[in-house]
Every structure is written in C-alpha cells, then in structure tokens.
Amino acid sequence: MSVSKTIEEVEQEIVEDFSLFDTWEEKYEYIIDMGKKLQPLDDVHKKEENIIKGCQSTVWLVADYRDGKIHFSADSDAVIVKGLISMLIRVLSGHTPAEILDAKIEFINTIGMMQHLAQTRSNGLLSMIKQMKNYALAYQAVSS
Amino acid sequence: MEAVTNTIQTFDIASLRSEFPVLNVQVNNKPLVYLDNAATAQKPKAVIESLEEYYRNYNANIHRGIHSLAEKATAAYEATRTQVQHFLNAGSREEIIFTRGTTESVNLVAAAWGKQFLNEGDEVIISTMEHHSNIVPWQIICEEKKAILKVIPISDEGELDMDAYHQLLSPKTKMVAVTHISNSLGTINPVKEITAAAHKAGAVVLIDGAQSTPHMTINVQDLDCDFFAFSAHKVYGPTGAGVLYGKKALLEAMPPYQGGGEMIGGVTFEKTTYNELPYKFEAGTPNIADVIAFGATLSFLKSVDLKLIREHEKALLQYATEQIQSVGDIRLIGTAKQKAGVVSFLIEGAHPQDVGVLLDQQGIAVRTGHHCTQPLMDRFGIPGTVRASFAMYNTFEEVDRLVAGLQKAKKMLI
Known part of the structure; x- marks a missing residue:
C-alpha cells in the first residue's frame, strides 16, 4: 500500500493513468484488469454484515484498524465494480480516519466514471464510499 | 415463397422507424440500439x-x-x-x-x-x-x-x-x-x-x-x-x-x-x-x-399492419436467439416452445451487469438484473440475466450490432 503518498497524490496518479487512454475500450480494459487483480476477499469475510447490497451486484467491504490507520479490503461479484473498488481501496486504504473523512474522491468524476456512482441502486458503489467514511467516523470516535 | 416476398415488400421498417423520434438519438456517440422494450417501449410521434x-x-x-x-x-x-x-x-x-x-x-x-x-x-x-x-x-x-x-x-x-x-x-x-x-x-x-x-x-x-x-x-x-x-x-x-x-x-x-x-x-x-x-x-x-x-x-x-409486424417480430426473435448463441459460452434462460419478445441469457463467467455496462458503451440498451422476478432467478440459481427485448421497430441489423457488442464484451470480460 502506498502509505507514504497522500490521498490526493494517489488520486492524481490514477487520473494520469487514465489520461493515457483514448478510447472507452482502453479505460474499461484497465478497470477490468484491476478488478481481476484485486486480492479476493477471504470467504469468511463474505458474510451478511459486510455486504453492501446493490440491486444487481454485491459488494463486500471489510475494514481493519491498525496503528491509527484504516486498511480496507473488498470484493464484488461484478468485475467492473470490482475494478472501481480496487481504485477506491488504492486511494483510501492506509490512511487515518481524519484523512479519509476529508477525502473528496474527485478522481471518479475526472476519469469519466461518474455514471457508475449514479447507478447506486444497481451496484452499491456510492454506498460503499459512504460505508468507508462511516468506518472512518467510527474509528475516529474510538481513537479519540 | 410469394408470401415471404410480399412481406418484405410491404413491411417498410424505415418508414415505421421514422414514426419514433427517439430512435434517432446517439448514445455514447453511437446510434442507439434500443432493446429494452419489455421495460418500456418508445412512443410514436402521434402519441x-x-x-x-x-x-x-x-x-x-x-x-x-x-x-x-x-x-x-x-x-x-x-x-x-x-x-x-x-x-x-x-x-x-x-x-x-x-x-x-x-x-x-x-x-x-x-x-x-x-x-x-x-x-x-x-x-x-x-x-x-x-x-x-x-x-x-x-x-x-x-x-x-x-x-x-x-x-x-x-x-x-x-x-x-x-x-x-x-x-x-x-x-x-x-x-x-x-x-x-x-x-x-x-x-x-x-x-x-x-x-x-x-x-x-x-x-x-x-x-x-x-x-x-x-x-x-x-x-x-x-x-x-x-x-x-x-x-x-x-x-x-x-x-x-x-x-x-x-x-x-x-x-x-x-x-x-x-x-x-x-x-x-x-x-x-x-x-x-x-x-x-x-x-x-x-x-x-x-x-x-x-x-x-x-x-x-x-x-x-x-394504422399499421399488425399482422406483418407480428411476423417481423417472430422472425426477429428467432434470428436474435440464433445469433446470440453464436457468440459462444451463452446460456439461454427461457427456452420455451412458445415465446415472444424476449431473449434472456448469460455469458458464462461474466456478470450480467458487466455485460450491460459494456453494451451501453457501444450504444446498445439492454436490461440486466433480476427483472423484478427474484423468485424466478432463484429457481434458475442465478443473480440475473442480460435481457434483450424487441419491439416492432427493431431490425435485423440491430441484432447484428448486439451480437458484435456481445462479442466485444465477452472478449473484454473473459
């Protein structure tokens, strides 16, 4: 995990990666590739309490709080959602609750993937971001 | 044979399509292929x-x-x-x-x-x-x-x-x-x-x-x-x-x-x-x-010839069913002898939602998910399907675009 970089720096890295792509095919191939490469979540974590249910696909999210930082892991049954999740984890994981709460997460809009956030009913991605922030809020309360 | 020739001559799909203004829109810079008619059909000018x-x-x-x-x-x-x-x-x-x-x-x-x-x-x-x-x-x-x-x-x-x-x-x-x-x-x-x-x-x-x-x-x-x-x-x-x-x-x-x-x-x-x-x-x-x-x-x-339209829709459904299967690794959901309007399917190994997203990028509108029939999806042990549904104005060329779109989606996902 790129713990030494700030959230904005990692977002900027992703935006730069995407700026190399000219076609939608390249963008989606990259996202699908990241989805496939995302470390699968252990089956023990794929339980009801970790589910962020969308109408069509399911997301599982687990947060682990160590040394003042939150480490996220997640999974989905749909690979494009999984690719987007992978980017969110890359951006937010390994940061303090305060940093995560402050994060604006603008890169999704910048790389033209906003429609996937709009489809909250179907893929639960927006709920996932909310849930990541909720974890940050909860761990902030615990640590203070 | 004569009846078939007659059908082709009298069924003027271009003029029928011109009655439906929305069919001319572009989606993601491609001409719309609207195959979500079972959710809602497009409206003619008169309406x-x-x-x-x-x-x-x-x-x-x-x-x-x-x-x-x-x-x-x-x-x-x-x-x-x-x-x-x-x-x-x-x-x-x-x-x-x-x-x-x-x-x-x-x-x-x-x-x-x-x-x-x-x-x-x-x-x-x-x-x-x-x-x-x-x-x-x-x-x-x-x-x-x-x-x-x-x-x-x-x-x-x-x-x-x-x-x-x-x-x-x-x-x-x-x-x-x-x-x-x-x-x-x-x-x-x-x-x-x-x-x-x-x-x-x-x-x-x-x-x-x-x-x-x-x-x-x-x-x-x-x-x-x-x-x-x-x-x-x-x-x-x-x-x-x-x-x-x-x-x-x-x-x-x-x-x-x-x-x-x-x-x-x-x-x-x-x-x-x-x-x-x-x-x-x-x-x-x-x-x-x-x-x-x-x-x-x-x-x-x-005002339209519904008899010809029904024949057209039937031929379209048959063509779509065959062509979609030609993509390979297709699991059809629903193979009843008597069918109308709908081809529901899965690409083996691909989530229907992913297929739908990639078709949308190509200007093709289908529906993915459980289609408000969750007990039916449970019966087949699947989370959902990709559903292409047809109306009177759909064409054989649109089916070809769907098939090309599916081939591309499959290549990207599998």
Whole structure:
C-alpha cells in the first residue's frame, strides 16, 4: 500500500493513468484488469454484515484498524465494480480516519466514471464510499 | 415463397422507424440500439403530439365540468375507453377501468376483490415466473385474510408445469393470477387453458398482460378471464396510464379501491353511495392527458399492419436467439416452445451487469438484473440475466450490432 503518498497524490496518479487512454475500450480494459487483480476477499469475510447490497451486484467491504490507520479490503461479484473498488481501496486504504473523512474522491468524476456512482441502486458503489467514511467516523470516535 | 416476398415488400421498417423520434438519438456517440422494450417501449410521434395538443388546447378536468373545454377533454378521455374496449374485445365500456399501470391494476384487484371474496384458509395461485407486481399484492392480502399463496412450478425450459397446476387447484382455490407472457423469459403461457381449469374449480382468474399486449392480439371474451391488467407504456403509449379489465358482475360486487372525487354517487357524513362502473374505481382526477394520448397510441396501432409486424417480430426473435448463441459460452434462460419478445441469457463467467455496462458503451440498451422476478432467478440459481427485448421497430441489423457488442464484451470480460 502506498502509505507514504497522500490521498490526493494517489488520486492524481490514477487520473494520469487514465489520461493515457483514448478510447472507452482502453479505460474499461484497465478497470477490468484491476478488478481481476484485486486480492479476493477471504470467504469468511463474505458474510451478511459486510455486504453492501446493490440491486444487481454485491459488494463486500471489510475494514481493519491498525496503528491509527484504516486498511480496507473488498470484493464484488461484478468485475467492473470490482475494478472501481480496487481504485477506491488504492486511494483510501492506509490512511487515518481524519484523512479519509476529508477525502473528496474527485478522481471518479475526472476519469469519466461518474455514471457508475449514479447507478447506486444497481451496484452499491456510492454506498460503499459512504460505508468507508462511516468506518472512518467510527474509528475516529474510538481513537479519540 | 410469394408470401415471404410480399412481406418484405410491404413491411417498410424505415418508414415505421421514422414514426419514433427517439430512435434517432446517439448514445455514447453511437446510434442507439434500443432493446429494452419489455421495460418500456418508445412512443410514436402521434402519441407525443397528442400529449402536447391536449395541454396546449383543451386541458380541463373531466366529467363534472359543463364548459366546452371540459366536454372536449371528457369526450377524448372516454373515447380512449371505447378504443381500449375494442383493443381487448371486452363486452362493454364499463368493464374498462383506467389505472396508473399493471401494478396498480393488480393491487386494485388484490385489495378490492380480496376484501370481498377472500377468506381464511382460501388459496390464491400464482406462478414461479411472476413479476413482483403479481406476487407482492397477493402476499399482502393473503397475510391480511390468512389465505394461502400457492405457486405453480416451472420446468428448466421456463414453461409452467401444467400438471402441477391442475394438482394445485381445489375447491379452496379462489384466485389464479398468472402472467400471459413472462417478462424475464418470454414464455407465452396457456392462459386460456389455465382460465378454463380455474373456472372449473370455482376460482376467478387475473391475467397480467403487461408483456402480451405489445405482441399479441388480445380477446378477453375468448380467454374468458375475469380480470386482465396491462400498462399503456409497454404498448407504445405514455407512462402512468394503464388498464384493468374486469367482468362487470365481479366489478359490481367489489367494494371501491380508493375513496374520493369521481367515484361517488352522493356524499353525506352519514353515508356515501358509490358511482356506477367504471367510475367507482377511478377516484380523484385521473391521468387525463396520458389516457387521451393512449387513445392516439391505439389509433396508431390500428394504422399499421399488425399482422406483418407480428411476423417481423417472430422472425426477429428467432434470428436474435440464433445469433446470440453464436457468440459462444451463452446460456439461454427461457427456452420455451412458445415465446415472444424476449431473449434472456448469460455469458458464462461474466456478470450480467458487466455485460450491460459494456453494451451501453457501444450504444446498445439492454436490461440486466433480476427483472423484478427474484423468485424466478432463484429457481434458475442465478443473480440475473442480460435481457434483450424487441419491439416492432427493431431490425435485423440491430441484432447484428448486439451480437458484435456481445462479442466485444465477452472478449473484454473473459
């Protein structure tokens, strides 16, 4: 995990990666590739309490709080959602609750993937971001 | 052979498509291929113009006004009722009730018929392939009345198990509510046979015609069903308008569904008498504009050659079914002998949602997910399907674009 970089720096890295792509095919191939490469979540974590249910696909999210930082892991049954999740984890994981709460997460809009956030009913991605922030809020309360 | 040649010559798809303005839009910089017709069909110009014409020239509340505008609006609204009567071949105008759509029509029957006729221990039969709209209203009334919901199983091909259905029927059966055509599978159900058997057992029958009205000629007297529900928007009409057909004697015996204006005979604080049919079931100001525009829809449907259109749709479905399978690693969901309008499938190893996202990038609109038939998806052990659904204006070239789109999606995902 790129713990030494700030959230904005990692977002900027992703935006730069995407700026190399000219076609939608390249963008989606990259996202699908990241989805496939995302470390699968252990089956023990794929339980009801970790589910962020969308109408069509399911997301599982687990947060682990160590040394003042939150480490996220997640999974989905749909690979494009999984690719987007992978980017969110890359951006937010390994940061303090305060940093995560402050994060604006603008890169999704910048790389033209906003429609996937709009489809909250179907893929639960927006709920996932909310849930990541909720974890940050909860761990902030615990640590203070 | 001559008939085939004749079909090609007389069925001018380009001119038919020109009636539907939205078919010219670009999606993601590609010409739209609209294959989500089972969710809602596109509207011909005549329907769009009718809506505008009403609001521009004669918007008025109907039935009670004595001024000219109100009379004109009332006449147009009631003219649609007569058109719907003919569209369904119903025995009388009083049997046509305007609702918001199929969902409200089923809810109306479940609530009002159920209130009057359903008792503890009675049974309501639905099928495994019902839309949630024809499941949940029955669950609600069955729970309230302590009645029992029974479900007709289906085969792996997606056909109703008719032997099981006959077994389920008993003197306890009070209602059989089934879909005419499955929105997820495209299966055409033998509703005439279902109705006859239900009547023999002393039960009444509701048919969900949301998917059949776009693809078949409906004759409720021939079907002999007691209720028939459908939505205007799936038959090229506006959203927010639908129909409940009910046999007059049954409708008369049912209590009102909602109370308010329009549905009353007279009101005192002691006692309200109800208006006659069909107004008893149309409380409040109805959806005047959309009902009138639905009249324009039905006129449009009369102006086209539906016989040729049905042949075209049939050929299109067959072509699509073959071509989609040619992509490889395709699992068809729903392979009934009698089908209309829908090809539901999975690409093995790909989530339907991912396929849908990648088709959308290519300007192709399909539906993915459970299609509001979760128990049916559970029956097949799948989270959902990719569903391509067809209308009169779809072309063989559009099927080719779908197939090319699927090939690309498959290559990217697998």
